[in-house]
Amino acid sequence: MTDQLTLIDPEPPRLTERQQVALEHLGSNQPLTNDELGAFLHEARRAGGGSGHGREERCAYCAAEGGQMGRRLRELGYAAYRRGHGWVVAGTPLPPAVARGGYDPAVAPFPKGF
Numbered sequence: 001m002t003d004q005l006t007l008i009d010p011e012p013p014r015l016t017e018r019q020q021v022a023l024e025h026l027g028s029n030q031p032l033t034n035d036e037l038g039a040f041l042h043e044a045r046r047a048g049g050g051s052g053h054g055r056e057e058r059c060a061y062c063a064a065e066g067g068q069m070g071r072r073l074r075e076l077g078y079a080a081y082r083r084g085h086g087w088v089v090a091g092t093p094l095p096p097a098v099a100r101g102g103y104d105p106a107v108a109p110f111p112k113g114f
């Protein structure tokens with residue numbers, strides 16, 4: 001199995017440690033919006049001794065930095081952006097669309113007169 005993967009993708013793009021951490025976080029928390037991804041990065045930076053804040057907080061740079069990270073991961077082929085949802089790991093199928101106004105036999109009433 002490992003040999004096969006090696007043949008398909010002999011040299012995947014290298015990720016920085018920060019990108020790797022962001023990708024792992026994305027994998028278990030997707031989809032993430034720009035500011036959610038940025039807030040995670042700021043939390044991770046604080047954990048590493050730098051400036052930052054908790055994941056539930058937002059600063060003026062969360063959205064910008066999250067968007068930057070998302071776009072970089074997309075360039076490298078690791079992430080994708082789903083409109084209306086946010087960043088996901090590349091190859092993640094779209095969540096099932098919510099049917100609006102479509103006929104659903106499970107909830108549709110019998111026509112009047114029957």
Ligand SMILES: [Zn+2]
Nearest residue numbers: 042058059062
């Ligand atoms: Zn922030």
